[in-house]
Amino acid sequence: MGAPLLEIENLRTYFHSRSKRAFIRAVDGVTMVIARGETLSVVGESGSGKSVTALSIMGLLDAGPGVISGKITFRTDGGERNLLHDLEHYVTLGEQDGRIMEVSKDEAGWRKQVERIMAEVRGKEIAMIFQNPKSALNPFVTVGHQITEAIRLHTPTKHPREAKERSLYWLERVKMDSPRLRFDNYPYGLSGGMCQRAMIAMALSSEPALLIADEPTTGLDATIQSTIVGLLAELKSELGIATLLISHDIRVVSRLADDVAVMYGGTVVEYGPAPEILGARFGLKHPYTAALLASRPSAQNVEEKGGLPAIEGEVPDPIDVPRGCRFYARCNRVTEDIRDACARHEPALKELTPGHHVRCWLYGD
């Protein structure tokens, strides 16, 4: 693993539901590290807190009476910064048994502080591409103009003509079909795949140190998906940009990731090198990871035309988070020896082999 670029420590992002008078614990104590030039992939089902983690890093959460706590350290050549620096001054927490019970917050001051920190970082050093490129682009502005605008805003290239040349360069770089023609198109005139290429061009145009890709291929057709993944793989090896790839598609992840973090119910349940976590031959796995991998049709299922090994039940409610292990209710590997621990206490993230962490009582002492 290379030098760390972004370190997330114990990130907690809670929203407040007024009608239910409770906290929605979208992200509940996440710790992970993205190394320079490497791809960390966050895998998990909807509601597991993947996107909220990304939005917390970008300071894009309009959290209302909610809370973001923990530490996000971003190290560049210019030094290191905590992206959540001083935010705690604007929030007063009432804690009980280590759980946050109430919050009062100076919303305006908090917002201002976020902008102060992120103005220099967002779009410039950390860029993001979104799941739905069509809605992420401005429908009233041509694709070319949007990229040019981003270049003039985030890079030293300020002259309109030079900026246009740069954006054409990036459109070519992402293999846009006839870039000069597409430059003057509005987003509605482009297909989903083309819009995603334009988004990638815009994100990369400021030559960021970190790219956050939130489900970049979801909603695209299989053939287009495959070309976009190919493009991301190519750009990664050519430009050496560190990437935080969020996806629920194991196939996409296995093609791009160096490290994988598996999230479930707002926490990381397994974290380590991609081949160990996604590969079939390593036995030390979190039961959730194993079940997730097994629930996709495999050559063997198809051969036998048998049923799929499904994970029964539904994901836990982020408001009423279980006291013990979050996966306990759906887990099929609970043994009598550990049942009590599983139901009552949340296991810690334990390092089993170097770099490979699992949060499960099966691997307890």
Add this chain to the structure above:
Amino acid sequence: MILEVTNLRKHYRQRAGIFPALRSRERFIPAVDGVSFCLEEHETVGLVGESGCGKTTIGRAILRLTPATSGRIVFDGHDITAMSARELRPLRSQMQMIFQDLDAALNPKMRVRAILAEAITTHHRLSDGEVARRIGELLEQVNLKASKLSNFPRELAGGEKRRVGIARALAVGAHFIVADEPTSALDVSIQAQVVNLLRDLQRQLGLSYLFISHDLEVVQLISRRVAVMYLGKIVEMGLADRIARAARHPYTHLLWSALVEGQSKEASHAPLNTRTGAWEPFDFERPVSGCRFAPRCPVYEARGRPAVCTDAATEPQLHDIGGRHYVAGHFPV
């Protein structure tokens, strides 16, 4: 034979302007352009293809949810193509659709109980007690907790909503079901639950499915036969395993290779054997003559763009290559 579709066409009309005077520029979009296939009893036929290729339109046209432009649909021995609504009514209870977007398909103002009761009483006059008994039976079939009956659709998780959609299709006593992307937008773990449920129901109730999906692995798992669509036409059809392993049409190859490539990291460095740019989906506004797939076809390119591929008079038609395997292409691979 429960369903026989012959030369089905559905052309949508697109108006070019908002003023009536400009409607002379009307265009027809051939969403489904001459499709023939059949479905046997207790069989599952998978329909795969990229978005916009006309999969859903076929499903809707078969159930007469949208009128076909031309062609013939025979359901259970009845030609339903031109049946009046009154004649069609008794048949409607035998064929149902599971819609893709359940947020749109389930009435947000109705509780689950009312949704199911409405479906049950639409075709059969039953007493309240009988309706309640039937609801109980449906819940058991789709494995849904009785406590969910008093919930509104928005209060249900994705998998539960899907179960309600399936229960509603079963409520009228349907034995032929068009399942439109039943596993899309669901989490992986829930997808497997739904696939298993559909298989179990098929076995218990003797259902036949037209299974529309772009998820090739799931289709291969659940279907006996698979039809691959490209731009309103079936380009290849055959037994699921043969389509997956011994496909002959270059498009089928492309679809499946997109899948296989995803499985190994090393493969991502292998150059894709297609022309970049030509990869974007087809544009109905710029129709090609001859083979529709030619602009994206690696074979067309490799053979030095033969004229036969773009000759309007020789658009390839499905032909039998043995073993219930049909291909439409000039140069099967």
